[in-house]
Structure formats: structure tokens, C-alpha cells
Amino acid sequence: MARFDEILATFWAPDESYGSQPALTDEAVREAERVLGVTLPSGLLELLRVRNGGVVAAGHRVFRTSRPTSWDEDRVPFETVLGIGKPGLMRSLLDSPYLAEEWGLPSPVVILSGEGHWWIALDYRECGPAGEPSVTWFETDFDTELALAGDFRTFVEGLTPS
Template sequence: MSGRLSGAVPVRCSTVRKEFPVVGEFRGVFAGLDLGEFWDNHDYALSAYVETPPSSESVASVQAELGYRLPASYVGMMSFQNSGVPRRTCCPAPNPTTWADDHVAVDGIMGIGRSKRCSLSGEAGSRFWIQEWGYPPIGVYFATCPSAGHDMIAFDYRGCGPDGEPRIVHVDQEWDYQITVLAPDFASFVRALRPETDYDHV
């Protein structure tokens, strides 16, 4: 079975839906993307990130706590598997960052919930990075990087308001919280991710 969006996907762990109701806007946004192969469900990913798929009530609760409407494409993707570690971990960047001259790295995408440490409302969730690490309050920090907190990826709501469609930005704590725009929306960010081997320069 291929795991394509058009049908059922293989069950890789108990927190992944056997069937994914892909309808309307979400089908078009991620058409052709193999979500069954998107995630690398190793032990650390399952223990620190992956929660059960969110209910409409849990989505509403987390949004109310954070003060922002989460992108529909993100909510839809989390209803397939609620967070984890992507297999493709590199996103092209238009300017140098502390990680590299031409890309940033992603080592986890947070899910909608509170039970896992790396969830939007978990122990190391979005508010933690703002309150404890001094990250600018531009929106919701939803993806971690391999630097152990010295750079993060966020939904940036400054240009659209709390109910709009946020840009995806990289925030570099080591460079005075420099903000670099990576993608106009979450779906574009997901599609932009590349394998690490693409950046193996000889």
C-alpha cells in the first residue's frame, strides 16, 4: 500500500490514523504528498512529539490558550499524525543563518496538545520559548531545530493578525533573534523540505 492521500495509509504507531479523511481544501493543498512516508517514527519522536490526533475541542482549546487560529493545513496534517520528526529535515533559506548559508534544519514539528513535552502547549511548547528564552511574541513557535533552542521556526502572524494565514519564519536567537521568512504558508513550508543529502557539499 502506497500511503497516498487518496486512500488509507499504513499504521506506523498507535497515534496515527488508519484512515485519513482528506476533503476539500486539504486534499488540494497536499495532493500527491505521501504523508505515510513523511514522518520518521523512531523512538524519540514517538516519546517526545507524537500525540493522538486532535479533536475539534482540543484544537479550540489550544488556539484559545495561544491566542491564534492555527492554519487549516497544519490542523489537517496533524489530524493524520499529530506531530513528529520529518524525514526531510532541511528547508531552503534566502540568506545565511547560524546553521548554514543556504538552509535551516528542522528536527521536529510540534503537535496540537499538551501531553507531550514538544507539543504546542506542552512543557517545551510555544509559550515556553517566548517566556523563558525571550523569543519575540510574533505568533506560534511550532518547529524545533537541532541547536537545542538557539533557533526556532514559527507561524508569524504580524502581517495577518491572529485569525489570518501566517508566514513561516526562522528565528535565530544567536543573531539577536534575526527573523528570516521561509515560506508564505505552512503547506509551502512542508513542500519545501528537502533531505539532508541535498546539502552535502563536497
């Protein structure tokens, strides 16, 4: 398993701009944390400073699971990551409160990736808004969830090729 700092250089799909937001600024991070009411994990912010959301490289697009999901027998997809952007331009981490309410997700969560029937999110229910969130898979059609990793860095280190 590769370490987080080794993955950082190869995490984003080269020559892919789909889903990318403008370059991340300290001001945008402060505003996002204010709007979301949580402290975002440092590992996520490190990735978003390289590229502010978008398509994940083929070598990091799935996460192995301990049980089957509606998506697969032993894995879930992680092909894109939401960046931090202005509302209305394209979906962003700032849409998490709306999406969580719309799709019946618990609160507080910050959605990293998904498409409605499933989401992968930072889960702040146990750690509180200033803590280190776990990463959880939510299936809205079946009202189920599956803990994927205890923190964001561990989640990224567990990603494998699709």
C-alpha cells in the same frame, strides 16, 4: 516541487513515535486556538490529524534559505514538529507563549520546531490572529530572523531531503 496533498502521505517518519502526542481531536484544536489566541493553519492541522507531532521523514527535513544562517550556508533543519498536547507531558505547540517569552521571540508566534538557539515558527505579526501566518526562522543567539515562506503549505512544499 511536490504539492502539499502529495506530501501529506509521506511527511512523517515511519515507525517513529518520538514527540508524538495522542490523536488530535476537534476539542484539542479548539482549546489550542483559545490558549494560543490564533487560528492555526488548515495545512498544519491536516498534518497533525495524520500524526500529532513527531519526527519528520528524511525526505522533508530541511528548507533551503536565501541567505546563510548559523545552522548552514543555505538551509535550516526541520526534523521534528510539535503537536498539540497537554502541558507537562512533552513539549507541544501550547508551550509557544512560554518559549517565546523565555527566548525573547516576538509575539504572536506559534513554535513549530526548534531547540532554543533557533526556532521555526508560525509568525502572526503581519496577518493578525485570524490570518494565514508566514513561517519564520528565528536565531536567538544573534537576535536575527529570516522569512522562510509566506504560508505553512508553501513551507511544507519547499522541504527537501536532509
